[in-house]
Amino acid sequence: MKKIDIAKNLLISNKDMLSCPKCHSNMFIKNPYSLICQNNHCFDLSKRGYVNFLLGSVKVNYNKEMLNSRYIVSQYGFFNPIIDKITQLIRKKINTSKNSQVRILDAGCGEGYHLSSIIKNLKSGGNYNLQGIGIDISKDGISIASSHSKEIIWCVGDLANTPYKNGQFDIITNIFSPSNYFEFNRILRDDGLVIKVVPGSNYLIELRNGFYQGEKDNYSNENVLQKFKENFHVLYSEHIHHKTYVEKKYIKDFIKMTPLSWGSSNESIVQFLNQDSLKLSVDFIILVGIKQSKDQPENKQFLEYYKSEYHHS
Template sequence: MSTLENLSCPIDSLSLSRDGRSLKCENGHTYDLAKTGYVNLLPVQNKRSKDPGDSKSMVAARQAFLNQHFYYPIVEAILSSWPKESLINGVRVLDAGCGEGYYLNEISKVLQDRHVETELTGLDISKWAITAASKRDKNISWLVGSNASLPTPDQRFDVILCLFGFPIFHEFSRVLTDSGLLLLVESGPDHLIELRKILYPQIHDYKQTHSDGVADFEMVSEETKTFHFTLNSQAEIQNLLSMTPHIHKASYDGKEEVKQLESIRLTADIKLRWYQKKGNT
């Protein structure tokens, strides 16, 4: 269930305690719960822009696309690759950069069906994303916050999911238990290749991220999930485009050409890498 407990003040890192519809620290910093139950732990001084993260329209496009379950095979791949010894009752999971909550919500449903008791927390820097996420599942704690300064104490979580996000490894290491797990889900070389060939004059060579490894972590497993799906309307195509970096990077001509499409069959190419935090030796 949603606890909003064991969180830290983003200003002074002191423990937050519940006081009615607010969270407070000893120094008097107060964070009110929104009507839908989330809490904003991203103070003004920690923002790089007035409205960081995905905009309201981008969140709406992402939600419209994901709610049609085109990417549900990614949920299945996350659960099938999840190291079984950590899928136990009481597992504490943080989705760091959860967006509008689709993946964590779907994972929660499956784990409930399997009778695995979990404590789930979703965090995103976009207040619009968390507003949408908090309407999905009241049993998940939803936070507006930044991966660069997670508003939680040390060793708070057993598992961190970072799905198409921006990992901050030293913070992930700090808030994970000594044997905690981290999952990175990222695009592979052929992800949306059919769309990219329309958007760009040439396709750049694929560069593997973190190819030299990750400080504080050792890789447990790596796998690729590839599947195909078809979008059958311009609205679906634009929703997908709006939730990718290509909406900003692609040329005007490429985006205009995409507007002429009535349907497109696409390849999803996803890399899943599980890491375990290195013990203190």
């Protein structure tokens, strides 16, 4: 079956979750390959197997070259500790879920490697009825994602104005990406989880030091953590940090996958490329939150249950 037909079938099976990003009315598949809302706003499926829900042109920082490098770095296994931990956290949740189908949205999914791997890991560990949905504002990112994995609904769109109805997702992951907690709260099921990954202050510090030699202030994620805590009940958080050595042939992709080298001199880039291997700090924080409305007295039990479950992760 062609990619566009696989995507179309997935959208037909999940059309109950979609709402027009322009007017918020229901959407339907109109033959052959368009999603159309009650007010005739139309979004076409690409033959590559994704839908573009953007309402106009946007400035996108993550281009094809960066996202291809990010995919290579992901395949290299650099992000495996994140993928493994998130898989474990989601498995805990879906083992207790009463919903017949579990929907997992990756908001700011980039080139889709994390979401594809998480879904693959989960499916290999049990017979779950899962549907992965990835959304990113970068068409290049979603285009790469859809070329690698056909079982996921891939959407080009703004995570601050998503094409989804209220209360659709059991899990929202948000990995190294911007967030919009108002929108996340809207589209999350009442018993859903938000799993956010943020860089720690030493994340890729060797690159930052190499490119900026102390000219830039130290990175701090204090504000990001604070904002998450203001918007969700934090059930669980973990700081994962260690050092790793990157083989020479992958160094250029580590440099290209982040904005850290932007504006730096060729000389400093060449210095990195000439190394036989690159020592890098892996440093990130995983946060798991649930809706704050769960603090209502009748939901206290639910909150306590979750807290104790995740406490022992």
